[in-house]
Amino acid sequence: MNKWGDNKAWFLVIPVLVFVAFSAIIPLMTVINYSLQDILAPGKALFVGTEWYKKVLHDYRLHDALWRQFLFSALVLLIEMPLGILIALAMPKKGWGISFSLVTLALPLLIPWNTIGTIWMIFVRPDIGLFGAAINNLGVAFDHTRRPLDAWVTVILMEVWHWTPLVALLAYAGLRAIPEVYYQAAKIDGASSWKTFYYIQLPKMRGVLTIALLLRFMDSFLIYAEPFVLTGGGPGNTTTFLSIYLVKIAVLQMDLGPGGAFSLIYFLIVLLLSFIFYQVLQRVGKGEKV
Amino acid sequence: MKGKKKTIFLAIYFGLLFLPIYWMINMSLRTNADILGTLTLYPEDPTFRNYVKIFTDSSWYSGYINSIIYVTINTLISLTVALPAAYAFSRYQFVGDKQIFFWLLTNRMAPSAVFLIPFFQLYSTIGLMDTHIAVALAHCLFNVPLAVWILEGFMSGIPREIDETAFIDGYSLPRFFITIFIPLIRAGVGVTAFFCFMFSWVELLFARTLTVTNAKPISAVMTRTISATGLDWGLLATAGVLTIVPGALVIWFVRNHMAKGFALGRV
Known part of the structure; x- marks a missing residue:
């Protein structure tokens, strides 16, 4: 189908490669270095092979953080994807409502992540927070600093509040790209709104939804600042996600070796899962093409 | 519904x-x-005491200016390098295209926590520490791949026949790209600029690590003040409110590009 096969297109890609290589490959090589060496003093390092990897893989706290992370990302995706699509479908198609909806949806996305944590910390506090005080007034004891379940509810609520608009915005951009003739055809055929959604809107949104799903998976899997500010990983370790644990090892304890090994393993897990998601969605998409 | x-x-x-x-x-x-x-x-x-304090104290308001400078530089760099690359991925097949595309994406998946120390060493070595350009370059790590990815999606939605017709009409690639193609995907450019702005604006770890005083971002100023003065909820909330303002302005400007969508097939 493509008769434009042309390696000159490489020239168009070179600027991107230069920029990304500078900020990705050099630091990544440094991290690999750390993970294979025991740095005793500046300029004095001992090659230790896979020692750090073994140590990290047998760390039970890392196992716990990993399962916690999976549970968190799964819950977040299960709530945000359908909710985001629903919001995009409900959004107005013409008039001033469009601008209003877009600006409103974009608001949470533009708040720095540490501020997000701060907003929710204020919002759910039993003494000065609207949410915490309201729940407690209803007779339900709620304290995200003491009860693990409450901490989880708070972190999930915050994540859904923060990121569902991203899914909605992308889905909406995808919906707007569907030419009007498709809807007219569906109308002539007397298709129900569910059928219009399933056979026209959903397949046409596949590209943007893939982006949304991958972005949401990656970012929820790498989440750091918001729960760190909100719960500090507690109570106990119940909301210590992978990044929080990683920063603890690599930055606070300055264990560069285990930190490097940890982050490479972490990186590979995200990579592998994203690759699987990407492939599956591409397959599904081809099957739907009529 | x-x-x-x-x-x-x-x-x-x-x-x-x-x-x-x-x-x-x-x-x-x-x-x-x-x-x-x-x-x-x-x-x-x-x-309005909290607001007055922020607007009259230069250690507060310079944080906002610094953030806006590096975010703008980052968005410009990201768009400039990503537009041609996204076109290449969307229109041509070349050796290693799929691999490169996926490799680009992988850079968004790296946990930033451990990149902190290598970044610090790298930018110290080349003498860019505590500059706006350092933060802008560091944010390219995740924004350039993202820009390529989003733009590629929008570009692939434009039928190839438009390119072919233009080339038959005697347009060169750069002229076609700038005068016909970019206007066609302006919605996509708007969306991409918005996302680059957003991810650079909200990022904290890199921005905080690579700056000391001259280019210190507002999110870092906020955390510093929290630890210094205990918990001044009012001041913290005010700084938070003000961090929303520049972003809200940006979305206000790109809203029409997003709202109009593309005029596919109505060229």
């Missing part, structure tokens, strides 16, 4: 969306003693 139900659903959703933000604004208009005293749904004795 029918029209009325849709509106009610949206209204409830937007209400819930605004609530935590409203609560922060409410906090920003009160003194710390007032906040810790009683829980009220609105500030009974609103004060």
Whole structure:
């Protein structure tokens, strides 16, 4: 189908490669270095092979953080994807409502992540927070600093509040790209709104939804600042996600070796899962093409 | 869903969306003693003291200026290098295209925590520490791949026949790209600029690590002040409210590009 096969297109890609290589490959090589060496003093390092990897893989706290992370990302995706699509479908198609909806949806996305944590910390506090005080007034004891379940509810609520608009915005951009003739055809055929959604809107949104799903998976899997500010990983370790644990090892304890090994393993897990998601969605998409 | 139900659903959703933000604004208009005293749904004795403090203290407001400078540089770099690359991925097949595309994406998946120390060493070595350009370059790590990815999606939605017709009409690639193609995907460019701005604006770890004083971003100024003065809820809330303003302005400017969508097939 493509008769434009042309390696000159490489020239168009070179600027991107230069920029990304500078900020990705050099630091990544440094991290690999750390993970294979025991740095005793500046300029004095001992090659230790896979020692750090073994140590990290047998760390039970890392196992716990990993399962916690999976549970968190799964819950977040299960709530945000359908909710985001629903919001995009409900959004107005013409008039001033469009601008209003877009600006409103974009608001949470533009708040720095540490501020997000701060907003929710204020919002759910039993003494000065609207949410915490309201729940407690209803007779339900709620304290995200003491009860693990409450901490989880708070972190999930915050994540859904923060990121569902991203899914909605992308889905909406995808919906707007569907030419009007498709809807007219569906109308002539007397298709129900569910059928219009399933056979026209959903397949046409596949590209943007893939982006949304991958972005949401990656970012929820790498989440750091918001729960760190909100719960500090507690109570106990119940909301210590992978990044929080990683920063603890690599930055606070300055264990560069285990930190490097940890982050490479972490990186590979995200990579592998994203690759699987990407492939599956591409397959599904081809099957739907009529 | 029918029209009325849709509106009610949206209204409830937007209400819930605004609530935590409203609560922060409410906090920003009160003194710390007032906040810790009683829980009220609105500030009974609103004060702009917190705002005055931020606008008159240069260690506060320079944080906003620094953030805006590096975010703007980053967005410009990201768009400039990503546009041609996205076109290449969308239109041509070349050796290693799929591998390169996926490799680019992988850079968004790296946990930033351990990149901190290598970044610090790298930028110190080349003498870019504490400059706006350092933060802008560091943010390219995740924004350039993202820009390529989003733009590629939008570009692939434009039929190839438009390119072919233009080339038959004697357009060169750069001229076609700038005068015909970019206007066609302006919605995509708007969306991409928005996302680059957003991810650079909200990022904290890199921005904080690569700056000392000259280019210190507002999010770092906020954390520093929290630890220095204990917890001044009112001031913190005010700084938070003000971090929303530049972003809100940007979305206001790109909203039409997003809202219009593309005029596919109506060229």
